[in-house]
Amino acid sequence: MEEKRIGVYICWCGTNISLMVDVETVAKEMAKLPNVVISKDYKYVCSDPGQDIIIKDIKEHNLNRIVVASCSPRMHELTFRKTLVKAGLNPYYFEMANIREQDSWVHTDRVEATKKAKALIAAAINRVSFHEALDSRSVEINPATFIIGGGISGLSAALEIADSGKKVFLIERSGRMGGHVADFDLTFPYMYSAQQMITPLIQRVKSHQNIELFLNSEIKEIFGYIGNFESTIHSKDGKETAVKFGNVIIATGLKTFDPSNIENYGYGKLPDVITSFEFEKMLLNGIIKTKDGKEPKNIAIIHCVGSRNKNYHEYCSRTCCMTALKYANQIRCELPKANIFDIYADMRSFGKGCEEFYTLSSRRNIKFLMFDQENDLPKIVSANSGDNCDMLIEINEKLTGKTIEVPADMVILMVGMEARENAKEIAHAVGISMCGNSFYIERHPKLDPVATTTNGVYIAGGCQAPKEIPDSVAQAKAAAARILATIAKGSVEVEVTTACVNEDFCCGCQTCIKVCPYTAISFDAEKKVSVVNEVLCKGCGTCGSGCPTGAIKCKHFTDMQILSQIEGIMKISHLELQEA
Amino acid sequence: MKERIDPNLYNDLEKFGIDVGNWNECYHCGNCTATCPLTEKGSLFPRKEIRFLQLGLKNELATSAEPWLCYYCGDCSKKCPRDANPGELMMSLRRYLTSIYDWTGLAKRIYTSKIFEIATILVISLIVMVLYLNFTFFPSGEGAWTGNDGGVLINKIAPWKRIHFGDWLMAGTLAFFLITNIFNMWLNIIVKDKSVKVPFIAYFTEVFSVVINFFTQKRFNKCDNDNKPYWVIHLFLMLSYVMLFTMIVFFLQWFQTDSVHPVWHPQRLLGYISTIGLFVGIIYFINNRIKKAKENSKYSHYTDWTFLVMLFLTTLTGILLHFFRINGMAQATYITYLIHLMCLVPMLTIEVPFSKWSHLAYRPFAIYFANVKKSALKKQVKL
Numbered sequence: 026m027e028e029k030r031i032g033v034y035i036c037w038c039g040t041n042i043s044l045m046v047d048v049e050t051v052a053k054e055m056a057k058l059p060n061v062v063i064s065k066d067y068k069y070v071c072s073d074p075g076q077d078i079i080i081k082d083i084k085e086h087n088l089n090r091i092v093v094a095s096c097s098p099r100m101h102e103l104t105f106r107k108t109l110v111k112a113g114l115n116p117y118y119f120e121m122a123n124i125r126e127q128d129s130w131v132h133t134d135r136v137e138a139t140k141k142a143k144a145l146i147a148a149a150i151n152r153v154s155f156h157e158a159l160d161s162r163s164v165e166i167n168p169a170t171f172i173i174g175g176g177i178s179g180l181s182a183a184l185e186i187a188d189s190g191k192k193v194f195l196i197e198r199s200g201r202m203g204g205h206v207a208d209f210d211l212t213f214p215y216m217y218s219a220q221q222m223i224t225p226l227i228q229r230v231k232s233h234q235n236i237e238l239f240l241n242s243e244i245k246e247i248f249g250y251i252g253n254f255e256s257t258i259h260s261k262d263g264k265e266t267a268v269k270f271g272n273v274i275i276a277t278g279l280k281t282f283d284p285s286n287i288e289n290y291g292y293g294k295l296p297d298v299i300t301s302f303e304f305e306k307m308l309l310n311g312i313i314k315t316k317d318g319k320e321p322k323n324i325a326i327i328h329c330v331g332s333r334n335k336n337y338h339e340y341c342s343r344t345c346c347m348t349a350l351k352y353a354n355q356i357r358c359e360l361p362k363a364n365i366f367d368i369y370a371d372m373r374s375f376g377k378g379c380e381e382f383y384t385l386s387s388r389r390n391i392k393f394l395m396f397d398q399e400n401d402l403p404k405i406v407s408a409n410s411g412d413n414c415d416m417l418i419e420i421n422e423k424l425t426g427k428t429i430e431v432p433a434d435m436v437i438l439m440v441g442m443e444a445r446e447n448a449k450e451i452a453h454a455v456g457i458s459m460c461g462n463s464f465y466i467e468r469h470p471k472l473d474p475v476a477t478t479t480n481g482v483y484i485a486g487g488c489q490a491p492k493e494i495p496d497s498v499a500q501a502k503a504a505a506a507r508i509l510a511t512i513a514k515g516s517v518e519v520e521v522t523t524a525c526v527n528e529d530f531c532c533g534c535q536t537c538i539k540v541c542p543y544t545a546i547s548f549d550a551e552k553k554v555s556v557v558n559e560v561l562c563k564g565c566g567t568c569g570s571g572c573p574t575g576a577i578k579c580k581h582f583t584d585m586q587i588l589s590q591i592e593g594i595m596k597i598s599h600l601e602l603q604e605a
Numbered sequence: 606m607k608e609r610i611d612p613n614l615y616n617d618l619e620k621f622g623i624d625v626g627n628w629n630e631c632y633h634c635g636n637c638t639a640t641c642p643l644t645e646k647g648s649l650f651p652r653k654e655i656r657f658l659q660l661g662l663k664n665e666l667a668t669s670a671e672p673w674l675c676y677y678c679g680d681c682s683k684k685c686p687r688d689a690n691p692g693e694l695m696m697s698l699r700r701y702l703t704s705i706y707d708w709t710g711l712a713k714r715i716y717t718s719k720i721f722e723i724a725t726i727l728v729i730s731l732i733v734m735v736l737y738l739n740f741t742f743f744p745s746g747e748g749a750w751t752g753n754d755g756g757v758l759i760n761k762i763a764p765w766k767r768i769h770f771g772d773w774l775m776a777g778t779l780a781f782f783l784i785t786n787i788f789n790m791w792l793n794i795i796v797k798d799k800s801v802k803v804p805f806i807a808y809f810t811e812v813f814s815v816v817i818n819f820f821t822q823k824r825f826n827k828c829d830n831d832n833k834p835y836w837v838i839h840l841f842l843m844l845s846y847v848m849l850f851t852m853i854v855f856f857l858q859w860f861q862t863d864s865v866h867p868v869w870h871p872q873r874l875l876g877y878i879s880t881i882g883l884f885v886g887i888i889y890f891i892n893n894r895i896k897k898a899k900e901n902s903k904y905s906h907y908t909d910w911t912f913l914v915m916l917f918l919t920t921l922t923g924i925l926l927h928f929f930r931i932n933g934m935a936q937a938t939y940i941t942y943l944i945h946l947m948c949l950v951p952m953l954t955i956e957v958p959f960s961k962w963s964h965l966a967y968r969p970f971a972i973y974f975a976n977v978k979k980s981a982l983k984k985q986v987k988l
Contacts, residue, residue, distance in 0.1 A: 323612065364612035366610075372632075384630060387630040388629060390615065390629060392610070393659065422660065425657070428606070432609070432610065432612070
């Protein structure tokens with residue numbers, strides 16, 4: 026066994042660490058620990074001069090293990106791994122002790138904080154002795170992309186990828202493309218025609234030589250991993266097509282909320298209470314008429330139907346407020362003399378041009394009434410013959426504090442958006458996760474809102490959360506860009522800190538298969554042992570702790586590494602006790 | 606109590622000047638109410654009024670006293686982020702309420718039709734002329750213009766008793782309309798509000814608030830400090846008007862004399878002070894409206910102008926009348942007297958019960974009713 030020659034570097038982080046930790050003393054004491062060849066403190070170890078010190082020491086003192094005590098590994102682990110590579114060492118011969126977030130920032134007693142720093146660094150020194158060299162691996166990327174869903178997101182992504190000369194398989198469950206956008210008349214806030222936007226996209230997709238289109242089709246499951254997926258497309262006419270592809274975009278969209286369950290609104294019972302999508306159809310046909318064929322004199326629009334209410338969905342559906350204003354404006358144009366009542370809970374007019382749209386709308390003699398969405402929904406009842414209208418809406422109006430009756434001949438319910446009923450099946454088929462509302466979860470809500478936790482699987486549009494057209498298109502094109510980047514690279518590096526099975530110890534109990542969140546483990550029926558697909562494995566370690574025989578080893582988190590780390594902490598505490 | 610929305614209320618209110626601000630753009634941030642020095646718990650304005658207007662709650666508007674509690678300093682309009690112009694909205698509502706209280710329907714026609722207002726002024730002027738020519742001894746021949754000593758004999762031409770009779774007739778008529786309209790106001794503000802039951806005693810305990818607010822306009826003084834000169838001039842104008850009105854209607858015998866008193870005589874002194882008060886005030890307010898100098902003079906309804914112009918003409922003819930009389934210019938005196946009456950009578954007849962000058966009565970009474978309600982509410986809470 027080679028001799029372990031450890032270098033320890035303690036960072037001041039300016040005053041972030043040095044104010045609360047006596048870094049010089051710590052550096053001196055760490056030098057006394059076994060195998061430690063050199064121990065230094067420096068103002069900013071992460072800086073170029075700081076890294077240069079490490080590289081120089083590795084070469085001069087022939088170091089083969091490095092410990093840096095500084096900030097969180099989240100911040101600089103990659104930085105220092107690269108430093109080791111520059112000096113000719115394997116990057117996994119590195120260990121980091123977090124003495125900033127877990128020590129100097131959270132403590133107020135300098136003596137105690139210094140003791141804690143010693144314990145954390147000693148643990149790292151102990152652990153690093155057991156580190157093994159791990160080699161990075163890469164897989165080849167199949168340049169074809171599989172897109173599920175032919176709405177505006179799917180179409181946008183498909184064209185983006187196909188235009189760059191790469192193959193796209195686009196599958197759509199229904200018999201037509203365009204999704205919800207194809208049902209719209211105009212779009213807020215600039216009143217562009219939805220038809221004029223979506224029709225050219227559909228035409229281009231249909232005639233594109235790089236896009237293979239599968240209408241009336243579904244998939245059951247996708248096998249494989251990034252770069253090398255495969256699946257079978259089942260068409261409604263019984264045809265089956267096997268396809269191979271390197272990346273997947275899920276753009277399955279969402280569906281509208283069914284308001285029949287909200288008693289107050291009487292949807293389904295009162296003939297002229299309609300949903301926003303039914304009204305959109307009227308606008309597309311150019312006729313606003315009640316069920317009796319009359320022109321409505323009083324039209325009410327009710328917001329937040331099925332949204333922002335604990336009984337239905339707690340989230341905001343994002344698009345309905347502005348769509349409601351769009352309706353109000355369109356009604357004002359079609360029926361200039363109609364009384365328009367906009368019954369809202371909060372007017373959410375974020376987004377480019379939307380607040381201006383609201384201001385503009387408020388100049389068009391539209392009456393805005395506010396209700397309590399959480400506890401006090403308006404109630405729609407049939408009017409009596411003397412009321413001069415078909416229905417009456419009773420509202421406890423928030424801004425006046427009064428109970429007000431609004432006459433109405435037509436009521437438009439701004440129904441919210443919810444996940445599709447088969448969202449779970451799709452999630453299972455491609456191995457991605459869902460939030461409580463059955464929308465798909467992105468890898469990081471801020472920094473990676475397009476990818477999922479499964480490499481090579483991206484999400485775009487309404488399947489992630491309710492969103493407007495430009496957001497859906499942006500997300501779709503971002504997904505396309507991400508995929509084109511991996512295709513351009515030709516291969517992709519995969520995680521090396523994965524689990525591996527010692528076949529001699531494996532008893533074939535398959536506990537690991539049940540607990541793996543990434544479906545990365547399969548069972549070899551012939552050998553009767555578990556097999557880890559190292560491309561799918563994220564190295565989370567769940568299988569390792571579940572394994573009753575200790576057959577599964579998680580690279581870079583071996584039992585020895587973790588036990589020695591604990592031992593390191595105990596050793597320092599033990600010394601302290603002796604001193605006392 | 607449920608109240609039905611009246612979607613056409615906006616159309617009814619349009620001509621009262623409601624349209625100068627983007628009131629429909631108000632999103633109820635409440636800055637106007639927060640900045641108002643007069644609003645208080647129990648009587649919140651002007652946001653509430655805007656809401657009633659936006660929703661078309663006619664009954665709520667008709668029964669609210671709040672528009673009268675505002676003296677239009679204009680702070681709310683300055684602070685409004687949506688340019689909804691709540692200050693001018695309150696002004697318009699005062700016009701609207703005047704028409705609501707007026708059971709004859711004349712106020713509504715005056716406020717909504719320029720032509721009707723001008724025609725009414727002309728008709729009353731003509732009536733005054735006919736009456737003057739018929740019931741006074743307006744000279745018809747040469748040499749009848751002056752007395753034996755060459756002096757002005759105003760009481761011979763237009764005897765004070767006859768003019769006084771006309772005064773009383775006019776004052777009685779005006780009082781009748783004004784009092785019945787105030788009764789209507791009481792019905793609207795107190796009787797129609799079912800949420801509060803006013804005990805009889807409350808009407809007595811609060812009676813001083815009418816008197817004090819009438820003579821001091823002390824609420825007005827609570828408005829922004831920048832408005833101090835405004836308040837002083839407004840108060841001076843109002844008191845001068847009341848002084849002259851009192852002297853003419855109740856003490857004409859003492860006020861209209863043939864002999865010219867010395868300058869220090871109370872009759873002349875009071876006359877001069879009041880005239881200065883009127884004149885300074887009128888010039889100040891006309892200047893403000895022309896220059897649009899203040900928030901409250903930026904927007905002028907045509908009735909605002911009629912009022913100022915009529916008041917100006919009345920004062921000017923009054924000054925000329927005095928000038929001609931003390932200088933012994935008999936012919937000019939008698940003709941100017943006629944013109945003076947032809948301005949004065951239509952001004953009072955139109956403005957006092959049906960238009961802007963009714964504020965003089967409605968404001969203190971609104972404060973009175975609001976106080977009565979407040980004390981009644983306090984007692985209700987205690988019970």
